[in-house]
Amino acid sequence: MGHRWLAMLAVFFALGGIVAVFAGLRRGRDLGAFFGSCAFLLGIIGASAASYFPVMLRATGGDALSMTAYTGGADEAGLRTALRWFLVGLPLVLAYVVIVFRLHRGKTVAARDGEGY
Secondary structure (H helix, E strand, O other), rough: OOOOOOHHHHHHHHHHHHHHHHHHHHHOOOOHEEEEEHHHOOOOOOOOHHHHEEEEOOOOOOOOEEOOOOOOOHHHHHHHHHHHHHHHHHHHHHHHHHHHHOOOOOOOOOOOOOOOO
């Protein structure tokens, strides 16, 4: 990972996210802590992806059998179909996320004694 600048950038992004989580919790800013945890997750996923590139899965039978970023994809027709579904599905997912966040915004209140389960 040390030889890949993009992986190191993602690691620093993850570390910045952890710092933002603790700073947000200390200051009572829950939204800042939430976005910091999102940055941490994005950073560690990005660092992992940059570290694995281009060989994603090494084969025991030799490098010719390993799955790489270039050989692991589908054919061109399958990728076109996937792009079409992505263009249909992404707006639906974004609308769903917006609706869920608006319905469940704000802090929750603990149930009083005798209420709930």
